[in-house]
Each structure stands twice: as structure tokens, then as C-alpha cells.
Amino acid sequence: MEIDSQTLDAVCSYFKPFKAKRNEILLNYNQVSRHYYFINKGSIRLFTNTQEGHEISRYFAFEGNFVTALPSFIDQQPAEEFMQAIESSELLRISREDFYHLVDTMPGFTKIYTEILELGFIVAQKRIYGFQGSDAMQKVRWIIQNQPKILVRVSNKLAASYLGISPSTLSRIKAKL
Amino acid sequence: MEIDSQTLDAVCSYFKPFKAKRNEILLNYNQVSRHYYFINKGSIRLFTNTQEGHEISRYFAFEGNFVTALPSFIDQQPAEEFMQAIESSELLRISREDFYHLVDTMPGFTKIYTEILELGFIVAQKRIYGFQGSDAMQKVRWIIQNQPKILVRVSNKLAASYLGISPSTLSRIKAKL
DNA sequence: AGCAATGCTTGTCCTATGTCAACGTTTTAG
DNA sequence: CTAAAACGTTGACATAGGACAAGCATTGCT
Numbered sequence: 001m002e003i004d005s006q007t008l009d010a011v012c013s014y015f016k017p018f019k020a021k022r023n024e025i026l027l028n029y030n031q032v033s034r035h036y037y038f039i040n041k042g043s044i045r046l047f048t049n050t051q052e053g054h055e056i057s058r059y060f061a062f063e064g065n066f067v068t069a070l071p072s073f074i075d076q077q078p079a080e081e082f083m084q085a086i087e088s089s090e091l092l093r094i095s096r097e098d099f100y101h102l103v104d105t106m107p108g109f110t111k112i113y114t115e116i117l118e119l120g121f122i123v124a125q126k127r128i129y130g131f132q133g134s135d136a137m138q139k140v141r142w143i144i145q146n147q148p149k150i151l152v153r154v155s156n157k158l159a160a161s162y163l164g165i166s167p168s169t170l171s172r173i174k175a176k177l
Numbered sequence: 178m179e180i181d182s183q184t185l186d187a188v189c190s191y192f193k194p195f196k197a198k199r200n201e202i203l204l205n206y207n208q209v210s211r212h213y214y215f216i217n218k219g220s221i222r223l224f225t226n227t228q229e230g231h232e233i234s235r236y237f238a239f240e241g242n243f244v245t246a247l248p249s250f251i252d253q254q255p256a257e258e259f260m261q262a263i264e265s266s267e268l269l270r271i272s273r274e275d276f277y278h279l280v281d282t283m284p285g286f287t288k289i290y291t292e293i294l295e296l297g298f299i300v301a302q303k304r305i306y307g308f309q310g311s312d313a314m315q316k317v318r319w320i321i322q323n324q325p326k327i328l329v330r331v332s333n334k335l336a337a338s339y340l341g342i343s344p345s346t347l348s349r350i351k352a353k354l
Numbered sequence: 355a356g357c358a359a360t361g362c363t364t365g366t367c368c369t370a371t372g373t374c375a376a377c378g379t380t381t382t383a384g
Numbered sequence: 385c386t387a388a389a390a391c392g393t394t395g396a397c398a399t400a401g402g403a404c405a406a407g408c409a410t411t412g413c414t
Contacts, residue, residue: 050310058305071299117294122248124301128235132341133227164309166402171363333392343372348393
């Protein structure tokens with residue numbers, strides 16, 4: 001895709017700088033997602049809690065990634081998940097109205113949105129197949145193959161909450177390779 | 178969305194009737210997905226196998242649903258999953274070229290594709306959150322709440338392969354409610 | 355820099371659930 | 385309509401991995 005610099009400037013002008021402190025909650029469970037974020041520096045995760053009070057992480061985003069609580073952003077229902085800065089982060093964010101304005105008026109941006117959705121869908125499918133019916137060892141091998149950044153960038157505890165295993169088990173498995 | 182009957186006819190003319198026998202494989206693991214299907218009658222599932230040779234079902238589609246191996250349909254890589262008729266089924270299918278022709282030329286259809294992706298994404302997210310960190314009992318309760326058709330329409334064995342539990346466990350849990 | 359808080363590792367114990375097998379029932383295909 | 389195959393249920397058993405706790409190491413606020 002090609003974008004002339006004039007158009008690029010126009011797009012960028014909709015994104016506003018936004019800083020987040022380490023551990024800051026950017027979106028609460030009952031809130032509606034109103035912004036799409038781009039990460040210049042730092043990292044963000046999406047997570048929720050089980051009935052027993054354990055955290056489940058669904059997505060980690062790092063430098064150069066876009067992130068929002070997409071289901072809520074799409075349908076404007078309460079998110080039913082949290083969005084949190086893992087480290088102190090420098091972000092750019094665009095409001096939902098501006099985002100869909102671009103989607104509706106800029107052909108190139110329409111395509112970007114489609115690609116975001118396609119990619120999100122494919123990643124989610126892979127995770128379902130990659131995790132279901134696998135034991136803890138296989139899940140760890142899977143994440144090393146498919147999302148190695150996660151193991152490098154986030155704590156064992158958070159990585160475990162993504163894999164659906166306990167931190168103890170992750171620790172024991174790492175020790176065995 | 179409103180579609181005049183002339184437009185509707187034009188869209189429908191791209192869909193060709195297609196019959197599938199019970200248990201027929203409509204797409205093999207190494208094949209590339211080239212059609213989008215609409216189910217007039219019957220049911221379809223998408224599944225794959227674990228390393229240990231157990232099946233994992235990812236999606237069940239019934240009358241009125243659209244279905245294809247979407248990741249492969251999107252990127253034209255081998256599907257890495259199977260698509261199979263559960264019962265003998267009457268389908269309508271549209272080729273990928275025609276489908277994207279409609280997406281690119283009919284504004285209404287573009288929107289439909291976006292909505293397919295949005296919905297697919299949201300359902301996948303819900304499944305990840307709904308299953309991860311839940312025990313077998315909670316998963317069964319979840320499916321009763323969120324996809325009750327599955328328990329009614331497909332065998333215990335297939336439902337179990339969707340929930341990621343063994344048929345024995347599903348049987349035992351059903352007995353307790 | 356220094357202390358407090360958080361995270362990692364590893365031990366012991368325990369439970370949910372998978373495996374396997376046997377048996378009865380239902381379904382299917384010819 | 386019937387034989388064969390697939391499925392569902394249930395019991396006995398084995399085990400992966402969760403819970404919890406203690407001690408050590410690391411991190412991060414001020």
C-alpha cells in the first residue's frame with residue numbers, strides 16, 4: 001500500500017500523544033473502549049479475572065503494535081476486560097469517532113481496518129488450536145515458536161496467565177528446557 | 178442495511194448449490210480454502226488434530242450460518258484444519274474470487290465482510306476468556322449459556338472435542354446437571 | 355542507596371480429569 | 385431389516401498440574 005506524505009500527515013494528526021505509568025489501568029472492566037492505541041514505547045496487556053479471582057491475559061502488545069479492547073471498541077458495550085500498561089509507556093491514541101471517520105473516508109484506512117480484523121481473527125484461531133488439548137510443556141513450546149517476545153518481555157506470572165498455567169508450573173517447565 | 182431485490186438477485190446468482198454427504202470432508206488439512214459456504218440444511222464443523230491424535234473442534238455451523246476455513250480463505254495458505262459435513266447437508270457456495278469481487282464492488286457487501294470478521298473475532302475472544310482457567314463444569318455451563326445449539330445438535334463426542342474435555346468427563350458432568 | 359514489595363523457585367500434598375475397559379444402546383448403511 | 389459400527393455411560397486407576405508455603409532473589413519506589 002502506498003500513502004503520500006500529505007495523507008500520512010492527515011492521518012497522524014488524529015493521533016494524540018498519551019502517557020501511561022507502569023501498572024496504570026487504561027480501561028476498566030465496565031468501561032466502554034473509546035480509543036485505539038499505538039505503542040511508541042512500553043507494553044500493554046489485556047486481561048480479565050476468572051470467577052476464582054485469577055487473572056487471564058489475552059493479549060500483549062509492544063512497541064509498534066496497535067491495541068484496544070476491540071470487542072468493546074466495535075460494539076460499544078462494556079469491555080469485560082481490563083487494559084493495563086505493563087511498563088510506563090508512551091502511546092498515541094485516536095478516538096473511535098476519528099478512527100471510523102478515517103475508515104469510512106480513506107480507502108487505504110478501510111483496508112487497514114480489515115487487515116487488523118483479519119489478523120486478529122487468525123491469531124485468535126491459532127491460539128485456540130495451539131492451546132486446546134496441549135499440556136503445559138507443549139504450550140510453552142508453542143509460545144516460544146509463535147510469540148517469543150512474550151517470554152522475553154513480561155514476567156513469568158503474566159506469561160503464565162496467558163498460557164493458562166500456574167507460575168509454578170511455568171517455572172518448573174522452563175527448568176526442564 | 179437495505180438491499181433492493183435486484184441487487185439481492187445479483188448477489189445470489191454467485192452462490193451455487195452444493196450437496197455434501199454425512200461425514201464428507203469438504204476441505205482437507207493441506208488444502209487451500211477457495212469457497213465460502215452458506216448452510217441451507219445440515220451442519221458443518223471445523224476441526225484439527227492434536228499431536229496425540231485427538232480431534233479438536235473449533236466451530237460448528239448450522240442452518241443459516243456462513244462457514245469456511247477463514248484463515249486459509251483470507252491468506253490462501255494451507256488450511257491446517259478440516260472442514261466436514263456432520264450430517265448430509267445442502268449448501269450454497271461462492272468462490273473466493275466472486276466473494277472478493279462483491280466485497281470490492283458492492284458497498285453493502287463490504288460491510289457484510291467487515292461484520293463477519295468483527296463477529297468472528299469477538300466470538301473467538303469470548304471463547305478464549307470463557308474457557309481458559311475454567312474447569313470442566315464451568316465450560317459446560319458456559320456452552321449452555323453461549324452456544325446451546327451445540328449440545329443439542331452434535332454428539333457428545335464432538336461437543337467434548339469443542340470444550341477440550343474428554344467424552345467421559347462430559348458424560349459425567351451432564352449427569353450432575 | 356536502601357527498604358519494601360513483588361516475583362521466582364521448589365517442596366509437599368491433593369484433586370480434577372484423562373485413560374482404558376466393559377457393557378448396553380443407538381445409529382447407520384446396505 | 386439386520387448386522388456392524390459408533391456412541392454413551394460408568395467404574396477403577398493413574399497423573400499432570402494446581403494450591404499453598406517458605407526462602408531467596410530481584411525490582412522499583414522515594
